[in-house]
Structure formats: structure tokens, C-alpha cells
Amino acid sequence: MDAVVTASGLRTPAIRIVREGRILPASSFTRAASIAGQALTGLVDARRVLDEVRGGATVVLQGLHRYWPPLTDLITALERELGHPCQANAYLTPAGSQGFAPHRDTHDVFVVQSEGAKTWRLGEEGEEEEVELHPGRVLYLPTGTRHSARAQDDLSLHVTIGINQFTWRGLVRRALLASLDEIEDGHLPAGWLDDPTEVVEGLRQRLAAVAEQLATSDPTTVVVAHEQDFLTSRPPRLAGGLVDALRGDDVDDDTPLRRRSTSTSVLRGGQDNGLRLLLGDRTVDMPAWLRPAMEQILAWQQFRPADLAETLDPQSRIVLCRRLIREGLLTPVR
Known part of the structure; x- marks a missing residue:
């Protein structure tokens, strides 16, 4: 203090x-x-x-x-x-x-x-x-x-x-906002103050359209979008990252590496059946065939690239580890 x-x-x-x-x-x-x-x-x-x-x-x-x-x-x-x-x-x-x-x-x-x-x-x-x-x-x-x-x-x-809790109301609001995007943003008719009947009927029709849209919406889509927003909007945790940037390319098969304790890391499915790594302040998209290696890396606190021999060939595991050092998930043990 x-x-x-x-x-x-x-x-x-x-x-x-x-x-x-x-x-x-x-x-x-x-x-x-x-x-x-x-x-x-x-x-x-x-x-x-x-x-x-x-x-x-x-x-x-x-x-x-x-x-x-x-x-x-x-x-x-x-x-x-x-x-x-x-x-x-x-x-x-x-x-x-x-x-x-x-x-x-x-x-x-x-x-x-x-x-x-x-x-x-x-x-x-x-x-x-x-x-x-x-x-x-x-x-x-x-x-x-x-x-x-x-x-x-x-x-x-x-x-x-x-x-600072996320709430059910906030999640429902997100689903409602997605449904509102389907409603045209046109003007109310001129002179509606003299006879609101037309506006009442128009609102009834649009509310029915929103209700129909909500009834057929996929809750999974809303939750996945909410999760991704949260796990890509946290402050970056990159202590030691300057040294890593200068020496990251020196990594070889026997370099001891550790996963940063301050780094959020969640593995999810990505676009085109690929793989997406959520790192707290950003996402990293990868091919799906890297899943076994990534699951191993996220399960270990410390390892060497050679420990990935069962899932990756020598060149691929070095390339992957160097990439994860640049992204801030891994750091060499000094």
C-alpha cells in the first residue's frame, strides 16, 4: 500500500x-x-x-x-x-x-x-x-x-x-435484442396522434413477430455469444511478455514451458468445424486436428514440447508452442 x-x-x-x-x-x-x-x-x-x-x-x-x-x-x-x-x-x-x-x-x-x-x-x-x-x-x-x-x-x-453478477434478465435481454433485429425500423405513420388505432394494430403484429422469433430462437446461440463476449473482454495478463517476444523463437523440443496462471483459456468449437481458443482478451482460431494437443496443453501446468510427441510431429509441436507463447498462453520457464 x-x-x-x-x-x-x-x-x-x-x-x-x-x-x-x-x-x-x-x-x-x-x-x-x-x-x-x-x-x-x-x-x-x-x-x-x-x-x-x-x-x-x-x-x-x-x-x-x-x-x-x-x-x-x-x-x-x-x-x-x-x-x-x-x-x-x-x-x-x-x-x-x-x-x-x-x-x-x-x-x-x-x-x-x-x-x-x-x-x-x-x-x-x-x-x-x-x-x-x-x-x-x-x-x-x-x-x-x-x-x-x-x-x-x-x-x-x-x-x-x-x-458483478451476470443475470437472467441480462441474458433474456440479449435474446430479445437479437429478435428485434428482425423488425424493420420504419417510421410511425404521420398523424397517428389523431387516431392511434393503426399504430396499436401495427405494434400488435410486430410483437407477435418478435414472440414467434423468440419461440424458434436457439438458446445455445445466445449463451455461446455471451460466453465469447465475456471471455474476450478481460484485461490481457502478459507479465513477462516482453522477454517472451524477444526469446520465444529460441524454443526447442526440450524447452520447459508453463501455462500462465493468469491466462484465461477455454477451448471451444470454431468456424467451419475448426477449433477456437478463448484467451480472455481475444480468440485464436485453429484447425480441428490440433484438439488433442491443445487439450493436453490446457491440462498441464508445465511441460516440454517433446511431451506432445503422441499427438504432433516435431515441427508442428514447435510451431504450435511458439504461437502460444506469442499469444500469451505459454511462457518459457526461466
Whole structure:
């Protein structure tokens, strides 16, 4: 936390400061600078942040999973396991202070206490229950749970893991939107305000057409499209990728390789009976005959290209492994 706040060049909106329920304006703890003559705004002014903390303010690091590797690993694994977008924030609160006023979140939250102690008040006003968290304890807050928290006798640090759930309503909306594409986007008739009857009948016909389209639509198509959108819109996880790009062509049959723990990897059928690898931020299309080799690679944590001898000839397995290094799924063991 110290390194991120005081020495990382952090910028808003990755950081917020809150005091007793009030979010402080960014101008109160940031400064401007320039790089190569270009203005750079929203830079954290470490001295001003420290002054705010001494005055009882809470520092919030937002989207911490984007730049703190242990949380990157955790969030990637959770998204793959749960099938829902996840995020991580951190909250540093001085002794005896409270950040946010009682509020509700629109997503599920897991609170992981890391340092110090914090007392949480949960439930409706007048009916609250108190829970005190110490390092290593985890509190689950279902969507909509009213809550607030106050640090105890020492500085408190906790991390929240937010689960931004996909919903049945969202999936049904996707199916409806696909059916709406079949309805022409023509204008309502001129003068319809004087006699809406024609519009009512026209709407009835179009609603019937949408209902018919929905009744014959394939739910598999909707779910597959939803899955592909999710598994191609995650941030790329490419730590070490620069070195891989420079040395990836040095791979031979005996080079030890490992699958990146932070890389989402799902194998599905592709176009023209081919193979499609979903890698979190993109897709890779392959011929279907590579399926046995790809299934082996995705099942192993570490291997050598020579281990693919039962499914691929020497040249094919080297080409495949080099390609997967470029795509970020594999990395040489150093």
C-alpha cells in the first residue's frame, strides 16, 4: 500500500480519498505534471495524501487487481471459476475513523481483513448487528446489504472482492435484442396522434413477430455469444511478455514451458468445424486436428514440447508452442 500510494505514479480515478462519508475532490490530493511537453493530470501528491490520512481520511485504491499481481491472479481465477466479472479494491483507514456512510452495493462483496481491526455495522437502521474483523477473517455481503465500517484502535486495511453478477434478465435481454433485429425500423405513420388505432394494430403484429422469433430462437446461440463476449473482454495478463517476444523463437523440443496462471483459456468449437481458443482478451482460431494437443496443453501446468510427441510431429509441436507463447498462453520457464 505504501509503495503504490507514495512511489508508483498513481493517478485518479485509481485512487479516492473519503472522510466521514464525504468523497474528497481529486484536486485536494493530486497535482499536474508533464511528460515530453504533454500535460499529465490527476497524479497523486503523496505528501497531501499522507496529510489526509493523518487527519483521519480513508484511502481507497480502486481496481487494484489491474496492477497488483497477487490480486491479478486471484481475480483471474475467480472469474474463470464463477463466470462473472470480478474486481478488487483496497481501503486504508486510520485508527478510530470511518470512510463511507452506511450504504448498499449493487453487487456481492467479500471483505478480506488484512491489517488491524474494523467493526462492521450490518442491517437496516435501528436493527444493525456488529461484526469485528481481524486479519485473516472474511465477511460476505450479499447484494444490497446495508453496511458501514469503522477502524478500531489501530490503522485498518482491508480488500474487497466484488462480484458483478451476470443475470437472467441480462441474458433474456440479449435474446430479445437479437429478435428485434428482425423488425424493420420504419417510421410511425404521420398523424397517428389523431387516431392511434393503426399504430396499436401495427405494434400488435410486430410483437407477435418478435414472440414467434423468440419461440424458434436457439438458446445455445445466445449463451455461446455471451460466453465469447465475456471471455474476450478481460484485461490481457502478459507479465513477462516482453522477454517472451524477444526469446520465444529460441524454443526447442526440450524447452520447459508453463501455462500462465493468469491466462484465461477455454477451448471451444470454431468456424467451419475448426477449433477456437478463448484467451480472455481475444480468440485464436485453429484447425480441428490440433484438439488433442491443445487439450493436453490446457491440462498441464508445465511441460516440454517433446511431451506432445503422441499427438504432433516435431515441427508442428514447435510451431504450435511458439504461437502460444506469442499469444500469451505459454511462457518459457526461466
